[in-house]
Amino acid sequence: MSQIIEITAPPLPQYIISGSTHMSYGGKHLSRKNIGVFDLLVVSQGCLYVGEEKRNYEVSAGHALILRPDCYHYGFSGCKEETVHHWLHFQVSGNWRVIEQSEYCKQHSAQEGEEGAYMSLHPFTTTPFALAVPQFTYLPQLQKMIDTIDELTEMNRTSHHSSVRLKQQALFQDIVGLLAASLETAAPSPGSVCAEKAAAYLREHYREPFSAKRLGENINFHPVYIARCMQKVFGCSPAAYMLLIRIEHSKLLLVQTDMPIERIAEEVGFNHAAYFTACFTKQEGLSPRRFRQHFAWNRES
Template identity: 35%
Template sequence: MTVIHIHIPPFPSFIKMGEATLSIGKKHFKRTFHIFDLIYVTEGVVYISENGFKYEIRCGEYLILAPGFEHFGFKGCEVESKYFWIHFNVEGEYYLKKTKEINWGNIKIKEGDFISPHHFLLQIPQFGKITQTKFVENIFMNMLDEGVTTSPDFPLRQQIYFQELMIQLQKEAMTIPSATESVTDKTLQFIQMHYKEDIKMEDIAGELHFHTDYITRCMQKTIGVSPIHYLNQYRIAQAKKLLTSTNDKVMVISKSVGIQDHTYFSKLFKKIEGVSPSEFRQFSQRDS
């Protein structure tokens, strides 16, 4: 399938949206856009050709027309057909590419910290079918309602709804087998129960009876991080609770969350949180 890859930040920008109806025999007009055009059909079938490919967009399906390619209706509608349309722009880097599988391991490309944001590579199929139709159509209706109001903040609200729509399209595209999710759930449960211990990948593999590489692949597909990465994040999350709720020394807290080397603990804490454990405690006490 052809997938639109979009580097974020920045997030794509909403421009304009609306609702249209094509009566029997009518077809979409011919044009070439310099922006993206998303079409979501709610009734009937809309027939559109782009760059030599013909699409029959049925109820509950969408098509994202890419900039620079001529598109047109190659066939008149056989029944009255209705659809929402959204024009949006991508100011950052994007490209179209054939992709077989989409999962969180491919999408989350860089962890953020206290001074820089997370970086993602959205991978949304150019043509797809929606399973959560009521949820998606509700987003469209909210955007449409906001668009007819006179409130000065409605363009901002439309952008927020648009971002929610794009995230939902990304979720709809995920190809994560239930067996993969099951392995991930069991791994998370094991880590949360034994994080105070000296856990190694071999311990997790022994508990789940799967190879370490397979467990890692399952985790990366499902939540975008490896078991060890998640273990570190979970330990630091528990340490933050102890730093704000107790007067224990950093060395004691380090051991309490399963890290015997308090120097390594401090380095790991700062890498994840952007500040040292002591600084975090001071900030927390000052805020409270």
């Protein structure tokens, strides 16, 4: 039976930290008890075998599981293949509870009319509302979820700046929204499936020259349809999405290596360093060189 984590807001859930983990054959999730924070696990490759109290979950690619802060968690089996999962810790300062999905649906249906009447009588009163997210779910927009977690993780390097923390908290609400949306969607729409497949292909082949025709041939959708679906799901065209991926990878190389700018441009798929610099500057608001200097200074200070 599916379970729902129902969070009373305000206050809204708060992002803490995130990352990703690669597990080889036989690798297991850590055994922990009462860690004090929620732990969101999103599997993009393979399968993670995780138990919480007396419930065991096989979290295969495309699925998400939320581990609760007050329970015992354990890996009940080792991975049977290379497995990649993205994790995110968050905290809830207000009230929350766990409820069976069938019971939640009954209560939610009965309360809708009462809440509307209350709001009409008290138009200037701030009233709490319920955020409902499934504890274990299939994610119709897996790639969008992964992209958002990756963006949050990238921002951890400068999270000592209050402005960055504010951006992270705002971005985390998108994560909550994607989880809530998975509760309402029994199966992904054809457009969502197309966009996710296109995004996954582009993330894997970002070093190669972009070709709408080759993209369409590889995921078996017409290029025009792919562009329409990606615009709806990701808010950009396939070419623009690939450019964003290239920039994200270049940022990691700028911060983590001493490679020359020209070499980094080539490494992430740009034929000309000048074009890379122009795209990077337009996207980030500063040149690759200034970006590297800024983060090198932050690491030393």
